Amino acid sequence: MKNPFIIAGEIPQEYFCDRQEESKLLIRKLTSGENVCLFAPRRIGKSKLIHYCYSQNPLQSDYYCFYIDIYHTSTLREFVYSFGQQVFSTLKGKSDTMLTKFVQTLKSINAQFSYDAQTNMPAFNLSLGDFQRPDYTLEEIFYALEQADKPCVVCFDEFQQIAYYTEKNIEALLRGHIQNLKNTHFIFSGSSRHLLQEMFHSQARPFYNSVSTMKLLPIPLEKYYEFANYWFSKTNKNIPFSIVEHIYTTMESNTFYLQKTMHELFEETSKGETCTLEQVNQIINKIIDENRDIYKHLLSMIPIRQKELLFAIAKDGKAEKIMSSSFIHRHKLISSSAVQTAMKKLLALDIITEQDNVFSISDVLFALYLKEL
Numbered sequence: 001m002k003n004p005f006i007i008a009g010e011i012p013q014e015y016f017c018d019r020q021e022e023s024k025l026l027i028r029k030l031t032s033g034e035n036v037c038l039f040a041p042r043r044i045g046k047s048k049l050i051h052y053c054y055s056q057n058p059l060q061s062d063y064y065c066f067y068i069d070i071y072h073t074s075t076l077r078e079f080v081y082s083f084g085q086q087v088f089s090t091l092k093g094k095s096d097t098m099l100t101k102f103v104q105t106l107k108s109i110n111a112q113f114s115y116d117a118q119t120n121m122p123a124f125n126l127s128l129g130d131f132q133r134p135d136y137t138l139e140e141i142f143y144a145l146e147q148a149d150k151p152c153v154v155c156f157d158e159f160q161q162i163a164y165y166t167e168k169n170i171e172a173l174l175r176g177h178i179q180n181l182k183n184t185h186f187i188f189s190g191s192s193r194h195l196l197q198e199m200f201h202s203q204a205r206p207f208y209n210s211v212s213t214m215k216l217l218p219i220p221l222e223k224y225y226e227f228a229n230y231w232f233s234k235t236n237k238n239i240p241f242s243i244v245e246h247i248y249t250t251m252e253s254n255t256f257y258l259q260k261t262m263h264e265l266f267e268e269t270s271k272g273e274t275c276t277l278e279q280v281n282q283i284i285n286k287i288i289d290e291n292r293d294i295y296k297h298l299l300s301m302i303p304i305r306q307k308e309l310l311f312a313i314a315k316d317g318k319a320e321k322i323m324s325s326s327f328i329h330r331h332k333l334i335s336s337s338a339v340q341t342a343m344k345k346l347l348a349l350d351i352i353t354e355q356d357n358v359f360s361i362s363d364v365l366f367a368l369y370l371k372e373l
């Protein structure tokens with residue numbers, strides 16, 4: 001039997017833990033015509049949740065669902081290229097008629113497609129340079145989706161990325177299109193909380209009040225224990241609740257690190273045996289070790305004032321009132337203005353996270369590494 005704690009690639013349904021309420025809610029919002037902003041800290045399970053929803057009915061059966069990760073994009077042209085390419089490859093597996101219609105609708109670029117001599121189906125062999133007028137092409141893609149024979153769901157994952165585009169009017173451009181669409185509904189997801197928050201909740205921004213917000217919380221401990229225990233028992237291995245609880249607390253309920261630790265623990269526990277706390281601690285140290293060089297390098301790139309604040313936050317775990325004189329004295333920092341400058345930089349880099357004025361290190365494992373130092 002393979003390891004049931006999947007840490008890379010697609011997660012087959014039987015290995016997908018919980019998320020029953022969240023997937024129902026997200027599907028209900030989309031099928032009732034809402035656009036959704038889905039946000040959560042890194043590696044909680046946003047992208048996997050979206051893929052899971054896409055595999056459920058009625059999305060699976062009655063909708064065309066497109067998923068576009070725009071993390072690597074930095075211009076409108078790249079955005080439209082990725083969008084077009086994803087729509088193309090999704091339709092390719094689903095409907096030849098829609099695929100042909102789609103290509104015909106993309107008047108600004110359809111001369112660039114080549115056709116398979118045998119099947120007479122178009123192939124997506126376009127390059128970025130073929131997208132000479134991305135704003136036109138974008139309009140054509142949306143138009144094609146509006147004409148589709150089924151409703152469409154489009155997810156732009158890592159949507160906060162558009163804030164960094166070289167063009168400045170992208171939010172307004174997208175908002176302009178999206179508000180007129182009837183057949184197409186959107187998920188905007190991402191992890192950079194303050195960026196998404198500003199985009200969707202600040203009155204001055206084009207997307208203000210245009211979406212329903214959904215915050216993805218960690219998988220509850222009880223659900224995760226149920227899941228872990230099920231797979232351990234099934235292979236005649238034992239895992240006490242206290243062990244799962246220990247991992248859950250150490251990894252601050254981060255889904256990826258939970259899975260990563262559990263994956264290793266499952267490997268190391270023999271049939272008929274019960275895993276131990278000692279094993280778990282060794283595994284966690286091993287995972288920190290695997291990342292040590294990356295973290296060392298990251299630290300070396302951070303200027304001294306920011307680094308001082310970073311250590312102070314790591315020490316407190318959940319740091320409150322970081323501009324107060326008590327925090328500054330306790331951690332021997334320079335001044336509140338220096339803290340403020342450093343804080344803004346670290347937030348923008350997503351190295352630290354802020355929630356209700358409480359600051360913490362975004363990556364749990366990085367926090368463990370800093371504490372060790």
Ligand SMILES: Nc1ncnc2c1ncn2[C@@H]1O[C@H](COP(=O)(O)OP(=O)(O)OP(=O)(O)O)[C@@H](O)[C@H]1O
Pocket residue numbers: 006007008009011015016017018019040041042043044045046047048049190191255256257259
């Ligand atoms: N419901 C789940 N069941 C089992 N494993 C999960 C589940 N959700 C997430 N995971 C695990 O957590 C990892 C991260 O999930 P995912 O990529 O969806 O997170 P994310 O919130 O989109 O992260 P990022 O912010 O980095 O994009 C997955 O690779 C998988 O190992």
Ligand SMILES: [Mg+2]
Pocket residue numbers: 046047048157
């Ligand atoms: Mg993701």
